[in-house]
Amino acid sequence: MRIGTVKESYIADAALFDTKVQRGWMFALLAGLLLLPFFTGQYASYLVCLVLINIVSTAGLNILTGFTGLVSLGQAAFMGVGAYTVALMEIKLGTPFLLNLLVAGGLAAVIGIVVGLPSLRVKGLYLAIATIAASVILHFVFANWTSVTGGVSGLSMPPASLFGFEFIQPDQVYWIIMPITVIMLFGAANLFRTRIGRAFIAIRDRDISAEVLGIRLLRYKLLSFAISSFYAGVAGGLWAYFFRVVTPESFPLTMSIFFLAAIIVGGMGSILGSVLGAVFMTMVPEVLKMMVGVLSPIWPDAVAVMSPVRIIVFGGLIIIFLIFEPDGLAEIWRNIRRFFHLWPFKT
Amino acid sequence: MQMSQVSEQEVSPTLHTEGREILGVQGLSLAFGGVKALSHVSFSVKEGSITSVIGPNGAGKTSLFNSISGFYTPNEGTVKFLGQTMNNVPAPDRAELGMARTFQNIALFKGMTVLDNIKLGRHAHMKTNPLDALLYFGRARREEAELRKEVEEKIIDFLEIDHIRNQSVAALSYGLQKRVELARALAMKPKILLLDEPVAGMNREETEDMARFILDVKEEWGVTVLMVEHDMGLVMDLSDHVVCINFGQVITEGLPHEVQSHPDVISAYLGSGDVAALRKKFKEGK
Known part of the structure; x- marks a missing residue:
């Protein structure tokens, strides 16, 4: 049972991790992230990097959809903007990767603001359709502005480099992706400790009364679009450094749906939910694939027979999670924590 | 702490400033298509006072509040707050100027x-x-x-x-x-607090608590209060000034006991009939 969490100041009470145990776990997690590439192979590093990139983009979408209540299906297209920006800057200018990623985020944010303009008038499904339209337009631009984007064949770019060191293999790119993901997650968590995060939640819950409380709706809706797209743009930039080939097909509409599914499965309006959702959506198909792989020595046809079953199981898992915990994995996590905090008493 | 300093400097000397208009509604009209929610409503709220707006259901009280707080744009007339015309001031700016409100159907x-x-x-x-x-x-x-x-x-x-x-x-x-x-x-650091039915649906104890808070807000914080309320006991006990509206028009305004015994108010609430008998009933009932 958890006892004795006395605070002496309001700042201490408002801390992100307010108990020693929590801080301890957090340091353990960070240490784990720092040591990870030394103990895993390239394939595992590859998967971890993919998960981290998806976490950044999912966190961005959660700020917009989960916290501000604006449904968007444009997240993959914003990632595309970031990826193309990074690729072009790396090819044409050769500027440092951090600058490229910032510009990628910034440009995606600007485009996000433009796409977000209808949000003052339309909500819910209507806004989702408006953002689909935007992502189709962006896809068209990627595919047809051949002189800049390289058309359907896309762009191949050099790896990121720092003081002559080139980040080529997944366990090398990891050192770019991991710190940026951690920083951006802390940023997202901080956002909701301030007036800006509160304004977003107010807009989600009751936008009209939010206005009477002094929140300028258009400004904050667009700000939410900007921040969300910034995250997508940076995620797209990281994606570009990871795969080093950017084509229009890299960021299809299904990817936007993937992120939407990730925040729903993980938990809308929860930073932890973004992480859990992105991990779940990226890793479960991989784990199922591995399980099929384990079967193949015993059952030679396993891969052929089980592949469709794998997809069905994945879909089924999502549905089961949603039925049993509509608030997502984050809520399951909170229930587990509550259990241990109150143990040996029952919740 | 900061709040008390601000309010002491700007609003608190209730006794000295009482009498100055903080909120003025002049000739306010609001129509939804053919329905006239408000027609030519005028009244003023004195700084440091508790002013109540009463009237039967559908009289236009909440519409009036919504026009004052910037929810609705009135078709005619003006709302003046701190001497400034509010017609073109959007709701968030009114909030920043010191207009705070609560909602009838809780908007938390x-x-x-x-x-x-x-x-x-x-x-x-x-x-x-x-x-x-x-x-x-x-x-x-x-x-x-x-x-x-x-x-x-x-x-x-x-x-x-x-x-x-x-x-x-x-x-x-x-x-x-x-x-x-x-x-x-x-x-919200309010200068004026608009309360839309602050005690609706409350039991007696909760009502008494809320009444105490409203009085304290006025006296300790020096905040002017404008409220819509159906609980006549509360309105009569707390208010410095009462405005009664019906069918979107001001029927009468004045001190609580004046409004209470005004024949038009009684007929608005109870329907027309023998005014003297109804008045007697009304006084006994409340």
Whole structure:
């Protein structure tokens, strides 16, 4: 049972991790992230990097959809903007990767603001359709502005480099992706400790009364679009450094749906939910694939027979999670924590 | 602390400033298609007073509130606040100028805790920008800490809601939700507080608590109160000035007892008939 969490100041009470145990776990997690590439192979590093990139983009979408209540299906297209920006800057200018990623985020944010303009008038499904339209337009631009984007064949770019060191293999790119993901997650968590995060939640819950409380709706809706797209743009930039080939097909509409599914499965309006959702959506198909792989020595046809079953199981898992915990994995996590905090008493 | 300094300097000397108009409604008309919700409503609210708007259901009280707070744009007439015409001032700016309101059908944000709901009230008076917020360093951290201290020490203590500060508002009883809404309005550094049915649906004890809070807000904080209320006992006990409207028009206004015994008011509430008999009944009933 958890006892004795006395605070002496309001700042201490408002801390992100307010108990020693929590801080301890957090340091353990960070240490784990720092040591990870030394103990895993390239394939595992590859998967971890993919998960981290998806976490950044999912966190961005959660700020917009989960916290501000604006449904968007444009997240993959914003990632595309970031990826193309990074690729072009790396090819044409050769500027440092951090600058490229910032510009990628910034440009995606600007485009996000433009796409977000209808949000003052339309909500819910209507806004989702408006953002689909935007992502189709962006896809068209990627595919047809051949002189800049390289058309359907896309762009191949050099790896990121720092003081002559080139980040080529997944366990090398990891050192770019991991710190940026951690920083951006802390940023997202901080956002909701301030007036800006509160304004977003107010807009989600009751936008009209939010206005009477002094929140300028258009400004904050667009700000939410900007921040969300910034995250997508940076995620797209990281994606570009990871795969080093950017084509229009890299960021299809299904990817936007993937992120939407990730925040729903993980938990809308929860930073932890973004992480859990992105991990779940990226890793479960991989784990199922591995399980099929384990079967193949015993059952030679396993891969052929089980592949469709794998997809069905994945879909089924999502549905089961949603039925049993509509608030997502984050809520399951909170229930587990509550259990241990109150143990040996029952919740 | 900051709040008390501000209010003392700007609003608090109630006795000296009483009599000056803080909010003036002049010839306000509002129509939804053919339905005239308000027609030529005029009255004024004196600084440091409690003014009540009464009237039967559908009389236009909430429409009047919505026009004052900037929810609706009136077709005609003006709302003057602190001597400034509000017609072209959007709702968020009115909030920043010091107009705070609560809603008849509680407009708290269900996804937030009580504390966050109250803090939200201060939104317009804070300066944290997105970059500060992402880093939570410097200004963001300082502003949040100051706000937390003030909310805790001035508002939560005052309204006696310290036991629920970390609960989600969705889990609270109706009476407590109304109190949290008042807390949020107080966090807005209001100069005038618009209360839309502050005690509707409350039991006697909760009503008495709320009445005490409203009086304290006026006397200790020096905030002017304009309220819509159906509970005649409360209106008559608290108000300095009562405005009665029916069918979107001001029937009469004046001191509570004057309005109470005005024949038009009685007929508006009870229907026309033998006024003397109804008046007797009305006085006995309430």
